[in-house]
Amino acid sequence: MTTAPPLAVAAEARQIPQRRAGRRRGRGAYALRVVLAVVAAGLLLFPLYWMVVVAFSPRAELFSRELRLWPSTFTLDNFTRIFTEYPVVTWLGNSVVITVFVTVLTVVLNLMAGYAFARLRFRGRNVILLLALSTLMLPVQVIMVSQFQLVTRLGIYGTYWAVILPSAATAFGIFLSRQFIIGIPQEIIEAARVDGAGHVRVFLKIVLPLCKPLIAVLILLTAMSTWNDFAWPLIALKENYLFTLPIGLLFLRGQYTVDFNMIMAMALLATLPMVLLFLVFQRYFVQGFTRSGIK
């Protein structure tokens, strides 16, 4: 009698159509996937969550020995203090100016070069492209000493231009643009050419309007890497009032009394614009990569 229930279950199980068993297993797998996704998301979100918590916590909290996962009192004090004690508005402005300049310059030049390498034939095209793309493998730090000497000799050390011009020198966008533009059907371009459109006109009126996902990806990647760039602005800028936000963050950390609540408040301010930009452009993100043949 005691062995009956398992036997009965086994007998019943044999009779269950295979589809039912499959569905039950499917439900188990589904639950497992949800659990995994929640755990992964929790782990990946935690550092950002912690940034927010510390930014809104009173100063003493950080140094208490007890474990506390949320602020005991919610305060805006850290934000008012960074604005009164440091030129945060200036730093924010510097970041905006530099990012806008670099992004516009880079994206325009990348699209133009990408069009040339994808659709126009000229002598030495492949060699030039290869040489340009080889710089993708070049660690920036290999040339930081000589770049520093170069901007000094050009007389732009310590100015916006010392950050903007070298930052706009990148081949990644050329590669992405070329791959994307090659995917545009030749017939469309051919038809415009037959109608008498010149190369500039074809580029502006035919190619660019078809490149929206590409442009979105280029803007997002360029703006993000410029906004967040650290090593080069650290070398190229010296005056406090020209600092970008990442350099400002390091400056705050170098202060005599390190105040991590203020640092996190500023880190949050520096992060939010990029989060917004990302949320606006993210639907193009996968698409832009997929259609560039990178997958």
Added chain:
Amino acid sequence: MTADTRSLSRPLAGRSPAPRTGGRSARLQEALAGYSFAAPNLVLIGLFLLYPVVSAVLISLRDARGFGDGDFIGLGNYARLLSDAAFWQSTANTVLFTAITVPLSMALGLGLAVLMNSVLPARGLFRTIIVLPMVVSGVATALVGVLIFDEGTGILNKLLRAIGGPALSWQSGGAEAFASVVIITLWVRVGFNMVIYLAGLQGVSPELYESARLDGANAWQQFRNVTLPLVGPSTFFLLVMNVIYSFQVFDIIFVMTGGGPGYSTSVLVTYAYQNGFVTREQGYAAALGIVLLIITLVFTALYWRASRARDLTD
């Protein structure tokens, strides 16, 4: 008929555009347009990337310190590297860091991509959360890392103590400091790898899984025999991107540990920065950079050979 198919297949193969109507002047015009469109970007690349490489080689042959150009000392800086223990440790750390972060972040990225490509509630939200760390600057990331891993007041050690575990010496212990840098790097990197793998997975036709299931393949076999081969191109692309990122890791180490304790988290790039801009031995720093460049070139050559072999077998 043959001309037609050629003009169709050529642009798809990505070689050159279809033949144009018109004669020499049209071709000249096209070439002129090509140079003009490419020139502005190429000038910037030449001036700010290629020229500095040449000048870095020249500087590395000089005893340049402070603000002087220094004397020509041939391979003196390179000879000094050989007997510099900190250089060897930085090299070993760079290799170790790459060997750990690249496979781990790619495996995690692929796992998450498979997960995010399956049926899930609020999938869009999950995807956004996974990619979000990518948006945060290296400095801000590293500063959060400092907070989390602080030995005394860090949240991680508080958690460890709360569950009765031992608090770890994330700053004073070399191995622990290295681990903390690796963990933060993975946190940043996984999202990008997930996006690229996801793009690759979305190109895989569902029928392939259907037929694999009909053949009786279980989930692991489906992953092993369908998913893995089909995301091969993504893996290839990501391998190169991740190796470059790992070779060039700077912000996170510079801010989190400064290469310490001692030189236990120092990598070639942070060591080069220290020499070039802290102790201001530019010649020596340039030599370090050239070594990094040579390692990168060797890797690139291997990659090229592998990718050509791939193209041939495909």
